[in-house]
Structures are given as structure tokens and as C-alpha cells.
Amino acid sequence: MSLFPPLFLFVSFVFLVVFTLRLRRRPPENEKRRLPPGSMGWPYIGETLNLYTQNPNTFFSTRQNRHGKMFKSHILGCPCVMISSPEVAKIILVTKSHLFKPTYPTSKEMMIGPQAVFFHQGSYHSHLKKLIQSSFLPSAVKALVSEIEAIVLDLLPIWDQTETINTLHEMKKYSYAVAMISVFGKKMEVEEMEGLKELYHCIEKGYNSMPLDLPGTPFNKAMKARKLLNERLRKLIQKRRDNRDDGGGLLGVLLGLKGKEQLSDSQIADNIIGVIFAAHDTTASVLTWLLKYLHDHPHLLDAVKMEQEDIKCKRLETNRGITWDDTRNMPLTNRVLQETLRAASILSFTFREAVEDVEIEGYLIPRGWKVLPLFRTIHYCSDFFPDPNKFDPSRFEVAPRANTFLPFGNGAHSCPDGMWSEKMTGYSMAPSPCPNKGCLSNSIGIGES
Numbered sequence: 001m002s003l004f005p006p007l008f009l010f011v012s013f014v015f016l017v018v019f020t021l022r023l024r025r026r027p028p029e030n031e032k033r034r035l036p037p038g039s040m041g042w043p044y045i046g047e048t049l050n051l052y053t054q055n056p057n058t059f060f061s062t063r064q065n066r067h068g069k070m071f072k073s074h075i076l077g078c079p080c081v082m083i084s085s086p087e088v089a090k091i092i093l094v095t096k097s098h099l100f101k102p103t104y105p106t107s108k109e110m111m112i113g114p115q116a117v118f119f120h121q122g123s124y125h126s127h128l129k130k131l132i133q134s135s136f137l138p139s140a141v142k143a144l145v146s147e148i149e150a151i152v153l154d155l156l157p158i159w160d161q162t163e164t165i166n167t168l169h170e171m172k173k174y175s176y177a178v179a180m181i182s183v184f185g186k187k188m189e190v191e192e193m194e195g196l197k198e199l200y201h202c203i204e205k206g207y208n209s210m211p212l213d214l215p216g217t218p219f220n221k222a223m224k225a226r227k228l229l230n231e232r233l234r235k236l237i238q239k240r241r242d243n244r245d246d247g248g249g250l251l252g253v254l255l256g257l258k259g260k261e262q263l264s265d266s267q268i269a270d271n272i273i274g275v276i277f278a279a280h281d282t283t284a285s286v287l288t289w290l291l292k293y294l295h296d297h298p299h300l301l302d303a304v305k306m307e308q309e310d311i312k313c314k315r316l317e318t319n320r321g322i323t324w325d326d327t328r329n330m331p332l333t334n335r336v337l338q339e340t341l342r343a344a345s346i347l348s349f350t351f352r353e354a355v356e357d358v359e360i361e362g363y364l365i366p367r368g369w370k371v372l373p374l375f376r377t378i379h380y381c382s383d384f385f386p387d388p389n390k391f392d393p394s395r396f397e398v399a400p401r402a403n404t405f406l407p408f409g410n411g412a413h414s415c416p417d418g419m420w421s422e423k424m425t426g427y428s429m430a431p432s433p434c435p436n437k438g439c440l441s442n443s444i445g446i447g448e449s
């Protein structure tokens with residue numbers, strides 16, 4: 001009996017040693033593979049404060065210089081891998097896009113509507129994407145050129161009469177009006193438009209607020225407005241269905257679907273709101289930067305004015321408004337626009353989430369980690385865009401290197417608006433084929449070299 005405790009202890013000790021050695025000899029699958037270099041920052045907050053207190057260019061470039069073009073970090077409560085290599089960004093967004101799903105905060109998904117195109121993968125996504133793209137094809141936009149001109153002609157005298165204008169504010173008014181005719185067609189009644197506008201602005205105010213759903217918070221007000229907007233849209237949809245008049249625009253395309261392809265009212269509403277959100281702020285920001293860059297470079301402003309005056313003269317000679325063909329005949333203006341898209345990089349980066357452990361270039365991206373292709377950092381890399389801080393539209397006289405110019409993203413989730421710019425410039429924005437067979441971006445050339 002007296003031998004038992006020492007024997008028991010000895011056996012336990014041996015087991016413990018063997019077990020520990022086995023554990024040390026056979027690390028878990030994940031540990032065998034290396035995580036990318038980088039710092040995860042402080043516990044819980046990671047590097048979030050650094051990102052929000054530093055110039056984003058500095059935040060990303062210091063880490064890229066220290067760790068290379070694929071590094072780990074921890075922001076907004078999530079471990080993540082940041083990517084500033086065009087080739088790796090292409091793997092994430094195009095070649096292995098099925099392993100990286102788009103990811104958004106739940107509050108944003110609630111606000112826009114969970115059935116909107118952004119939040120989906122697979123057949124539902126590609127079906128919707130085709131529909132959205134079809135209503136932004138040149139053939140559809142051509143028909144809107146004179147309407148868009150009318151919007152500008154209405155706004156110009158107001159700007160002329162006002163001593164000081166807030167450019168972003170005014171560009172938002174303009175891009176909202178353009179978004180409305182693109183989405184609802186030309187037959188929208190003024191009253192209906194105004195009602196939607198009020199609700200939309202309320203949602204916009206709460207969109208980037210703290211997602212605190214308590215009475216009186218901007219988030220709470222925005223969620224209430226979102227509900228009301230849904231009701232208004234359902235009424236509008238019903239009215240168009242009853243009148244057997246789809247009214248044109250994206251709504252017309254979505255209402256025109258028959259049989260199995262038909263979408264429910266809430267699928268339609270979520271996508272209508274989603275597209276307005278995606279189109280409105282981005283376009284207004286690009287236009288604001290465009291005006292700022294022209295203001296800061298008077299020689300370019302003069303050259304752009306000359307190009308536009310030339311077109312205006314031809315129009316006056318033939319007594320006509322601006323046409324689609326005119327917009328295709330503005331090489332300098334288009335280069336200024338391309339350079340604005342690069343220099344301003346409105347979407348600095350996007351988010352994806354690894355759906356399983358993925359190994360890229362010898363590094364492990366664990367399942368559940370966020371992956372951020374850094375568009376802005378790629379646009380500011382001097383290997384691809386020499387003297388990147390210089391605003392120089394002439395750099396676009398030759399097509400940029402493949403996968404280095406990504407203002408509209410790349411792959412299955414790239415922006416439907418990107419095809420516009422392709423048509424204008426004649427070269428592809430993100431020259432890599434979309435792997436998603438059902439995705440229209442393949443057939444119309446988004447992502448093709």
C-alpha cells in the first residue's frame with residue numbers, strides 16, 4: 001500500500017512527459033504553417049487606434065516597409081491580413097475568391113437590407129449582378145445622357161448665384177439625382193422623389209454612427225427611416241405592378257423578371273437601396289476630388305476647359321445637347337478622371353473573410369480572419385505609378401500594369417460602374433478573368449485583359 005502513491009506519481013509523471021513531448025513534436029496543423037509577419041497590437045484593441053489616428057497612407061506604408069506586402073494586424077476587433085501585392089490581391093478577389101467571402105458589420109447589413117447583392121456569393125449574387133450591370137450598360141446609360149445634362153443645367157445657375165458652396169454637399173445633390181433616375185427611371189413623380197429623399201438622408205446620417213439601437217440615437221432614427229423606406233418602396237413597386245408599367249431604370253429591370261427569376265418585394269427593395277448607397281457617396285466624393293485636383297492644377301483646368309469648349313462649339317454648330325458619343329471623345333478629361341480615381345482612391349481597401357484555412361505564398365490565412373486588399377497602397381506604389389504623390393493624368397496615356405489600378409475592385413464583386421470607365425478609356429480596369437462562370441463581368445469584359 002505504501003508503494004502505491006510513489007508508483008502512481010511516477011507513472012503519472014512519465015505519462016505527462018510523454019504527452020508533453022508528443023504535443024511539442026506534433027504542433028497543431030495551423031502552427032506548422034507560418035502566419036504572415038506583422039504586429040497584432042494591444043490586446044482587444046489591436047492596432048485600431050493607430051489606424052484611426054494616423055494618416056492611412058502612413059499606417060499602411062510603414063507596415064509594408066517593415067513586413068512586406070502581406071502582413072498581419074488586428075483592427076476593429078478582428079485579426080486580419082493586409083495585402084498590398086497586386087498578384088496576391090488578385091488571388092483573393094479573383095482566382096480564389098470562393099475562399100474569401102465579402103464581409104460587412106451586421107449593423108450595415110441591417111441598414112441596407114440583408115438581401116442586397118454585396119452580402120451574397122454564388123448564384124443569387126451573380127443573378128443580381130447581371131441585372132444591375134444590365135441597367136448600367138452603355139446602351140441603358142446612353143438613353144439617360146440628356147436627362148443627366150438637364151440635372152446639371154438645373155444646378156449650374158444655383159451654384160452661380162451662391163457665393164460659397166460646399167462642394168461635397170452639392171456633388172451629393174447631383175449624384176443623388178442621377179442615382180434616382182438610373183434606379184427609378186424617368187417617370188418618378190416629384191412628391192415620391194422628395195419623400196424617399198428625406199428617409200434616405202436620415203439613413204445616411206445613421207449609417208456610419210455607433211450601432212446603438214436606443215431611442216434618439218442616429219442609428220435608431222436611421223433604422224426607423226429604413227423601415228419606412230421599405231414601406232414606401234413596396235407601395236411604389238405595387239403601383240408599378242398594378243399599372244403594368246415598370247417605369248424603367250433598375251427597378252424596371254427587377255420588376256420585369258418572370259417565373260423562377262422573379263424577385264420578392266424585399267429582395268427588390270434591399271437592392272434598390274443598396275445600389276443608391278453604393279452609387280451616391282462614391283460618385284460625389286470622386287467628383288469633389290476631381291474639382292479639387294483641377295483647382296490645384298490650373299494648367300490642367302485650362303486644358304480640360306479647352307477640350308470641353310471644343311465639344312461645346314460642335315454642339316452649338318449643330319444645335320444639340322451633349323450625347324454619349326461626346327462623352328467618348330474627351331481623352332484628356334478621361335485621363336484626369338482616371339488619375340483622380342487613383343490619387344483619391346475612394347475605397348482605400350475592402351474586406352473579405354477566409355471561409356477556411358488558406359495558404360498563400362507560404363503564409364497561412366486562418367479561417368475567420370479578415371483579409372484586406374489595400375487598393376490605395378497599390379495605387380501609391382512607385383513601382384507601378386512613378387512619383388505617386390504627383391497628380392499626373394499623363395501617366396494614363398499608357399495602360400497601367402495588370403491588377404495595379406483597382407478603383408472599382410476586381411473579380412466577382414467588382415463595381416458595376418467600372419465597366420463605364422473601361423468603355424471610356426478603352427483599357428480594362430482590373431485585367432483578370434472572373435472565375436464565377438455565371439458572372440456577367442466575364443462576358444462584358446470587367447476583369448478581362
Ligand code: HEM
Nearest residue numbers: 118278279282283286346347350407408409413414415417
Ligand atoms: C466612381 C464611383 C465609384 C467607386 C470608386 C466605386 C467603387 C467600388 C468598389 C471598389 C467596389 C468593390 C467592393 C469590394 O470588392 O468589396 C464596388 C462595388 C459595388 N459598386 Fe461601386 N463604385 C462607384 C460607383 C458606383 C455606382 C455609380 C454604382 C451603381 C450601380 C455602384 C454599385 C456598386 C455595387 C452594386 C457594388 C457591389 C458589387 C458586388 O458585390 O458584386 N458603384 N464599388
